[in-house]
Amino acid sequence: MAHQQNILIVEDEVGLAEILRDYLQASGFSVEMIHNGLEVISWVKNNSPDMILLDLMLPGKDGMEICKEVRSFSNVPIIMTTARVEEIDRLLGLELGSDDYVCKPYSPREVVARVKAVMRRMAMISGETPTQITPIKLDQDRFLASIRGEELELTPVEFRMMQTFLDNLGRVFSRSQLMDKAYVDQRVVSDRTMDTHIKNLRKKMQPYFTDSDVIHSVYGVGYKFELPL
Structure with missing residues (x-):
């Protein structure tokens, strides 16, 4: 029997925690x-x-302190959850060592999708068989990309x-983070330029994923990439 993955929900709003548990x-x-x-x-x-x-x-100890302490041994x-918009930049910068974040109020279905995406990413990093094999292949030596062989x-x-x-399925990237990854000469381009790149990339991929958009806009933050479940 396959190992049933165990999720720890740390949330002081009991009703919200119970809804997430059920989903x-x-x-x-x-x-x-x-x-x-x-x-x-101690529980972890x-x-x-x-x-x-x-x-x-x-109450007792905030999530930032807990995250830093967990990272000292594990x-x-x-995945951080927050209603404090002013902390988003810190979470995005992974200063705390978190793997992703979700803003409140959120849909429980979105949280489940984020959990699955991070689990897939960790499986790929660890060399385990991922729950989903991507149809997208990249040849870094020749700068060639293909989807389902095309x-x-x-x-x-x-x-x-x-x-x-x-390399980071489900993770949210700000425009500036994508800029740093995309421009190896470290040039600075505008947010509008990055949005145009995203638009072009979406257009090129749309014929292969007609039922869903794989590049999602995250309002006020940036973009994330998720393959259909």
């Missing part, structure tokens, strides 16, 4: 809940969860953006 359990995960920040570190050390959904604002994937004509900037997205 995650319906998707095949086992779930534990903690509502006070002071209880988290004793139980080794497969992922932590960690709220930023908690690489367990952490060649996809990409500019060098689009190729590097695609590489960044595929």
Whole structure:
């Protein structure tokens, strides 16, 4: 029998935590809940969860402090949840060592999708068999891309953006982060230029993913790349 992945929800709003628990359990995960920040570190050390959904604002000890402390002894994937918009830049910059973040209010279905995306990404990094094999292949030596065996004509900037997205499925990137990845000469371009690159990349991929858009806009932040489940 396959290992049932265990998710720890750290959330002081009990009703919200229970809703997330129900959605995650319906998707095949086992779930534990903690509502006070002071209880988290000892529990994680004793139980080794497969992922932590960690709220930023908690009684006893806040999510930032918990995340930093967990990172001192574990690489367990952490998705932060926050209603504090002013903290988004810090979360995006991964200063805390988190793997992704979700803004409140959020859809429980979105949280489940983020969990699955981070799990897939971690499986690829660890060399395990991922739950989903991407139909997109990149040949970095020749700067060639293909989808289901058909060649996809990409500019060098689009190729590097695609590489960044595929290496980080489900992760949200700001325009400036994508700029740093796409322009190896470190030139500075406008947000409008990055939006145009995204628009062109979407247009080139649309014929292969007619039922869904794989590049998602995250309002006020940037973009993320997710393949259909």
